[in-house]
Amino acid sequence: MAADTKPILIAHRGASGHRPEHTLAAYQLAIDMGADFIEPDLVLTKDAVLVARHENEISGTTDVVNHSEFADRKATKVIDGQSVTGWFTEDFTLAELRTLRARERLPDLRTANTAYDGQFLIPTFDEILALAEAGGKARGRAVGVYPETKHPTYFAQIGLPHEAPLLAALAQYGLTERTSPVFIQSFEVGNLQALRTKTQVRLIQLIEADGHPADRPDLLATDMITPAGLAEIARYADGIGPDKSLVIPYDAAGKLGTPTALVQHAHAVGLEVHPWTFRAENYFLPANMRTGADPHIKGDLASEIRAFVAAGVDGLFSDHSDEARAALDA
Secondary structure, eight states, rough: TTTTTOOOEEEEEETTTOOOOSSHHHHHHHHHOOOOOEEEEEEOTTTTOOEESSSOTTTBBBGGGGGGGGGGGEEEEEEEEEEEOOBBGGGOOOEEEETTOOOOOOTTTOOOGGTTTTTTOOOBHHHHHHHHHHHHHHHOOOEOOOOOEEHHHHHTTTTTTTTHHHHHHHTTOOOOOSSSEEEEEOOOOOOHHHHTTTEEEEEEEESSSSSSSSSOOOOOOOHHSSSHHHHHHHTTOEEEEEBBGGTTTOOOTTTBHHHHHHHHHHHHHOEEEEOOBBBBBGGOOOOOGOOOOOOOOOOHHHHHHHHHHTOOOEEEEEEEEEHHHHEEEE
């Protein structure tokens, strides 16, 4: 990132610190708060429509449990090697999903957001693209989209691959070039490698702090962030989205510690670095940036963001676009 370039602000699932995540209301509020990109996690319906949910299992983010007509849809499935029980988007048509309403995913922590439970539909990717385009025109600036393909290997195995509907939707809005205001992200590797052969838009390899990509059990996170691992990622991706602890870990006291060399090594092979996720509540902050002991209370998110900007990141994901925008602009 050039010295005079401000890191981009990616609204993590919309302004999800203020509204139930992955709703048009959350995305609109994030745009109003100054986000550069809005970020939908994309899963598919039975009729192959891309919709925004944190997971394809929707009992925690919708009111599906209250719909007796769908009681027989409850199932147990193996997703990325884990047994999961609930209701899954791929077992519903879009029309059926539209009878449900969104709920706050973290009701115990974000109690204020529960006031909006039952008000919002599950949005389609097309609706999100239209919202971003309209938001950009209204403000005289681009509002980008930063979609994540959720469980792409799983969806491909059940005959609902992400790639064709994702690229078709982007093409409908003219988002086909490397310079287009769009990044496609995934925790998997093969999905991004396949996309690289089909699109010029920028791709981001997400990296968890521990574990491995679901489609590459042989590839540990610790291997991916070495200079050699980053050079391999640069063969198919334009950047990485690491857990923020890989950029600046906590010390033994739970305080924000010293930056690692990850940003330096990524930049050396031409990769951007967009860590996740920056949240204002004490629960998510390092010990030295909390306000009191109540996990619900907001702490000093601005200081955390400033530390990562100083470490050279090119962008960041935040649930609180208002506070993150103010910190980035300060």
